[in-house]
Amino acid sequence: MKPEYPDHPAPADAADRRAVAPVICYPVDALPRPDLAAYRAARAGWIPVAQVTVPPRDARCFEVPAGHFFRITSVEGPQVGDLNLWSADLSERFYSGKSRALHGTHLGTGDRMWSSFPTLRPLATITEDTLDWYGFDEYGGGVHDVIGTRCDPYTHNLLSDGGQYHHCCHSNLTRTLAEHRGMPLAEAETHVHDVLNVFMCTGFTRDTGQYFMKASPVRPGDYLEFFAEIDLLGALSACPGGDCGSVHSSDEAACHPLLVEIFRPKAPPAGWLPPSPNGYDRSHGAG
Ligand SMILES: [Zn+2]
Numbered sequence: 001m002k003p004e005y006p007d008h009p010a011p012a013d014a015a016d017r018r019a020v021a022p023v024i025c026y027p028v029d030a031l032p033r034p035d036l037a038a039y040r041a042a043r044a045g046w047i048p049v050a051q052v053t054v055p056p057r058d059a060r061c062f063e064v065p066a067g068h069f070f071r072i073t074s075v076e077g078p079q080v081g082d083l084n085l086w087s088a089d090l091s092e093r094f095y096s097g098k099s100r101a102l103h104g105t106h107l108g109t110g111d112r113m114w115s116s117f118p119t120l121r122p123l124a125t126i127t128e129d130t131l132d133w134y135g136f137d138e139y140g141g142g143v144h145d146v147i148g149t150r151c152d153p154y155t156h157n158l159l160s161d162g163g164q165y166h167h168c169c170h171s172n173l174t175r176t177l178a179e180h181r182g183m184p185l186a187e188a189e190t191h192v193h194d195v196l197n198v199f200m201c202t203g204f205t206r207d208t209g210q211y212f213m214k215a216s217p218v219r220p221g222d223y224l225e226f227f228a229e230i231d232l233l234g235a236l237s238a239c240p241g242g243d244c245g246s247v248h249s250s251d252e253a254a255c256h257p258l259l260v261e262i263f264r265p266k267a268p269p270a271g272w273l274p275p276s277p278n279g280y281d282r283s284h285g286a287g
Helices: 014-018 036-041 096-103 153-159 169-181 185-191
Strands: 047-054 059-064 069-074 081-087 112-114 122-129 142-145 196-204 211-214 223-228 232-238 258-264
Touching (some): 047 232, 059 069, 059 169, 081 122, 096 112, 169 185
Antiparallel strands (some): 047 258, 059 232, 069 258, 081 196, 081 232, 142 196
16 A cells, blocks of 8 residues: 555556456345334424433443434534444444444444444444535545544554543543443443544545544534434443544544433334344354
8 A cells, every 4th residue: 555665566467457347245135224204203392301412522322222313413613423332232233344344334324233253233324414415535434434443542552652531432431331331441432432433524535544633524403313223221421532523533623522312212113123133144154
């Protein structure tokens, strides 16, 4: 990935090889699409049942029963959120990499947050995104990525000559899970996983393929809304990077709270059933 210093000369047919058209790794035609109209119709007359304010540079947990909705809303100022989702019993967690392979680098309305193996089923479905107008900008940036991981104190330590910073999203998520479920920090940390970067604007540079971020287009009042497909435990960190327009892993950026609201519909969406665990038989060809 260093095109300015190739060790090897291009072969005579390099142009032809590069000109081969790509194919989509995972055509999703066979994936059952969510019935968005039914989900959205279920919002009529819903009742707000809980809300959690996530303080800046900190995180909070929230529980969402299957068949409920939850919204993450920007309040006060532009702010990025790092979201972890588990099944309520913590046996399943959000699988960022597979969600990326299925839906692309950034998630939007109608996309699912898939669970880890062996269940590989939708944990949540995105039902509304007020930033869906953004699309991809001229730099290749988009909103709500599943390409980043989460800011963390280990990478910060590597890149800052031994720095110790305690309010990276990884640590915030670890602390809130430990507190919420009454478990030791070290145990909670093993449950923290790659996130959905809510409201974050990111992409890869075209020349070097490096992960970039830029100031989020989110403004107070914008929200991302989800439908819980199974009983969920969520944790959301208000990233110390704020709008992630300059730096993270420090107390330098302006940071704002995020609001999580949970809604109970009068009735589940028409035709909706909680998704079953994946149908693979798990014999892996043995015996
Ligand atoms: Zn962060």
